Amino acid sequence: MFIASKKGNEIDFLDPEFSYIEEVLKPIDSSLFELNKKISKADIWEVEHLCDKGEYLIGLGFCIMQRYMFDVLRDVDIKPFEARMLGPSSTFGEPIAELIHSGANYWKHEPEWHIWLEKLKDQSQKTVDKVLHHRDSAHYPLSDLLADLNGSSELTLLGCLSYLVDWRKAVYEHTEKNV
Numbered sequence: 001m002f003i004a005s006k007k008g009n010e011i012d013f014l015d016p017e018f019s020y021i022e023e024v025l026k027p028i029d030s031s032l033f034e035l036n037k038k039i040s041k042a043d044i045w046e047v048e049h050l051c052d053k054g055e056y057l058i059g060l061g062f063c064i065m066q067r068y069m070f071d072v073l074r075d076v077d078i079k080p081f082e083a084r085m086l087g088p089s090s091t092f093g094e095p096i097a098e099l100i101h102s103g104a105n106y107w108k109h110e111p112e113w114h115i116w117l118e119k120l121k122d123q124s125q126k127t128v129d130k131v132l133h134h135r136d137s138a139h140y141p142l143s144d145l146l147a148d149l150n151g152s153s154e155l156t157l158l159g160c161l162s163y164l165v166d167w168r169k170a171v172y173e174h175t176e177k178n179v
Contacts, residue, residue, distance in 0.1 A: 002072060004172050011169060017071040018164070021064050025157045028061050032155050051140050054155070058142040059107025061157035065164060066104035069097060072168050076175050086174055087167030090148060096163045103145055 002015040035054045039047055073083055084097040143155060150159040 002168065002172075011172065013168065013172075015072075015168070017068055018161075018168075021068045021164075022158070022161065024064055025061055025161070028057050028064075029156050029158050031057055032157070036155065051143070055140050055142050056107075058146050058155065058157065059103065061146075061160075062100055062103035062107055062142065065100045065157070065160060068164060069101065069167070072171060076171060078171065078175055078178075083171050083174075086170035088163050091151075096149060096160075097167045099145060099149065100160065100163075103142055107142060 002013050002017075005012050005014075032054055035050055035057075039050045039054075042050055069084070070080070073080055076083070084101055085095050086097065088096050090096055090099060146155050146157070146160075149163070150156055
């Protein structure tokens, strides 16, 4: 939940949940930074384990961001799917809020899918497709998605926060126009 105040064309947001996600993502990003240093020096036998750990941390970060998006929508009259279509888009034109949401769902539900990957239900397949972000496949899809969102191979969850700020503003402006 947030409180907005307008001064002319400027909008200020009072949003304590945003500071919470910043605080929680900082140590995760620090861990990802350390993992990347270890990966660059690791032998081939260690790399997979380190990449798996990175994928786990990135998924957790997407879940934290997903929770924030639902916090924003708590007292706003808009359907979550419609809200996720607002705000900034990826280089492929995909709404970033939807990609973050899909990344979180992928991380939460992928353990259920591994045996039946070729027989996924439509909604699950759509989640996988969104996370792959126009790739045919990926060994570490959340890492690839995060790199896409950061516009580089650098993996920082904090790099996504500006998207959430822009998304929150877009949700606010949309609901102001449609109330």
